[in-house]
Amino acid sequence: AWDCNCLEEVCGACTMLVNGKTRQSCSTLVDRLLEENPEGFELRPMSKFPVMRDLCVDRGRMFRALEKVEAWVEVDDYADRGAGPRESQAMQSTRYPLSECMTCGCCVEACPQYTKVELSRRADETDAEFAARENAAYDQEFIGAAAISQAMLFNDHGTGHMNADRRLDALMGPGGLQVCGNAQNCVAVCPKSIPLTTSIARAGRQATVRMIKKWFDR
Known part of the structure; x- marks a missing residue:
């Protein structure tokens, strides 16, 4: 079993490890793999998420982020x-690459700071209780480059900017920006070539300004 949907590298569902590298399987051509190694190739599920079955993993942690x-x-x-707020061409050029994120998980799979979180359901737990415990565990771990980049996308939005401080507060909390070790693996494996490290740097600057303002507001 494996996840797939669009077959055009736009949905992010089919991410897996192909010969040890995280990538979109729908755009990975078998003949190219066989050129590299005529003896065959290896498929494995992503290692940072709970395996549901075979090559299918639960990416719920990313959506929680x-x-x-x-x-x-x-x-x-x-x-x-x-009509909504007008947006300059320069801002469109900045925001559009970030909007291409498909929550595929390649960036977090390659990130050394993004570690696997897998809980076992207790016998006496309801669905709601288990989901709440799972979300609480997710919230304590690194949020990942994808969520940071999406926070920047909406902080730069003409209307979304009104909640910028709340997003920055989330990024400054447990599992936030401070966990990033600047390995830059995320930007190297992103199938959409999203400037993730640039987003992380911008988030860091915005968070610093937010922290200083909060300090003076006390």
Whole structure:
């Protein structure tokens, strides 16, 4: 069993280890692999997530990280408010690469600071209780480059900027920016060539400014 959906490298579902390297299997050509090694190739599930079956893993931790940094733009209602805030060409050029993230997991699989979290369900636990305990465990571990980059994407959004401080507070908490060891493996393996290390550096600067402001506001 394995996960797949788009077969065009846009959904991120089919990430696995191919010959020990994390990559999108849908865009990995068998004939190219056989050119490298005619004897065959090896497929393994990602090692940083709980294995559900065969090559299928549970990437729920990544989606929990997106919740933690509020990676969305809040909408108060469904009324037509007209056109949104205008965005400069320079800002579009900055934000567009970040929007290509498909939460595939390549960056966190390659990250030495992103360690596996796997809990066993207790016999007396309900679904809700286990989910709450699992989320609490996730929140204490490194959030990963993908979530940091998405926080920057929405902090730069004309409307999403209103929640920038909340996102920065999340990045400054347990499992946040301070865990990053600057290995830069994330940007090396990203299938979309997203400037993840640039996003992490920008997040660090914004978090520093946020911390100084909070200190003066006390």
